[in-house]
């Protein structure tokens with residue numbers, strides 16, 4: 046199996062996302078050490094690793110919520126190191142944080158419209174919401190309902206759909222299955238695969254490592270802020286050492 050740093054399959058084509066030798070953290074605190082990964086167009090990439098290993102920080106350092114102390118982050122070959130979340134959103138990257146939440150005092154529809162605020166165009170946002178209701182009929186049925194009354198699974202679908210308002214090229218999802226009942230977990234994973242089938246590149250952090258790797262073209266194992274293993278999802282699932290150390294045997 047390949048180990049860090051990651052190699053791209055076609056050196057002539059830029060990956061959608063690339064981190065090269067990134068050391069990152071918060072202020073003077075360093076969490077990630079010399080991390081290099083590449084996510085190719087239309088891949089599902091899954092990041093696994095123990096609690097506190099820096100998985101969320103990796104995503105945050107791509108998106109501008111954590112500080113990149115050295116190294117570079119690029120999006121489709123263009124360096125984006127240090128760009129703000131707003132700039133990244135406007136550039137076609139969407140990020141559903143682990144503790145993403147809906148606006149509980151607003152209706153489902155108002156939450157959807159909030160996801161399209163960067164359009165600065167109410168008609169466009171409303172039209173995009175209608176498109177998404179066709180893909181998420183559950184949300185269409187609930188559109189007038191207060192988001193604070195949704196079940197955990199419904200709320201997660203709303204978070205996903207709201208992040209899709211901007212028609213992102215890349216979706217970063219931090220632990221989309223956390224706290225969900227098994228029947229909702231399958232639904233969320235089906236959605237992720239559907240999105241990917243429609244051409245969205247996905248970078249996923251998942252504590253349910255086997256589930257995450259099972260849908261991943263590419264997997265990365267992060268421990269103590271360093272990439273320890275890289276391979277296809279299947280390679281990592283079948284790797285004896287990864288299994289023993291990170292998949293509970």
Ligand SMILES: Nc1ncnc2c1ncn2[C@@H]1O[C@H](COP(=O)(O)OP(=O)(O)OP(=O)(O)O)[C@@H](O)[C@H]1O
Pocket residue numbers: 071074076094095096097098099100101102103252
């Ligand atoms: N805003 C912050 N300021 C300082 N340190 C932080 C901040 N956010 C996270 N950390 C620290 O960074 C380290 C990695 O945290 P991170 O959330 O990236 O890990 P993780 O692998 O996503 O963990 P989990 O699986 O538990 O969600 C932890 O030691 C955490 O305390």
